[in-house]
Amino acid sequence: MGKLTPGATLIYENSEGVIYAREEGSTERHVVGMTLEAQQRREGILENELWHKIRQEAQTNPALHDTLERAKMIYYLSRKS
Numbered sequence: 001m002g003k004l005t006p007g008a009t010l011i012y013e014n015s016e017g018v019i020y021a022r023e024e025g026s027t028e029r030h031v032v033g034m035t036l037e038a039q040q041r042r043e044g045i046l047e048n049e050l051w052h053k054i055r056q057e058a059q060t061n062p063a064l065h066d067t068l069e070r071a072k073m074i075y076y077l078s079r080k081s
Helices: 036-058 062-078
Strands: 010-015 018-023 030-034
Touching: 030 036, 036 062
Parallel strands: none
Antiparallel strands: 010 018, 018 030
16 A cells, blocks of 8 residues: 655546546556446456456366356246247
């Protein structure tokens, strides 16, 4: 974690729901928070990246491939159409 400069004025900026703070006169920003929407968007991106990695690994991992095929079958059978 960074150190605060005593007496420094902090400037807060919001970019697409991500809240940054920087010292006045500096361009170096630090994330200090996110809106709920930005958090959900980030979690969705991370989830998509995880599933991409799982699908990639399943190409060379027979046990994982079979498990994903079973999961897809359960999904298709349980869908209401």
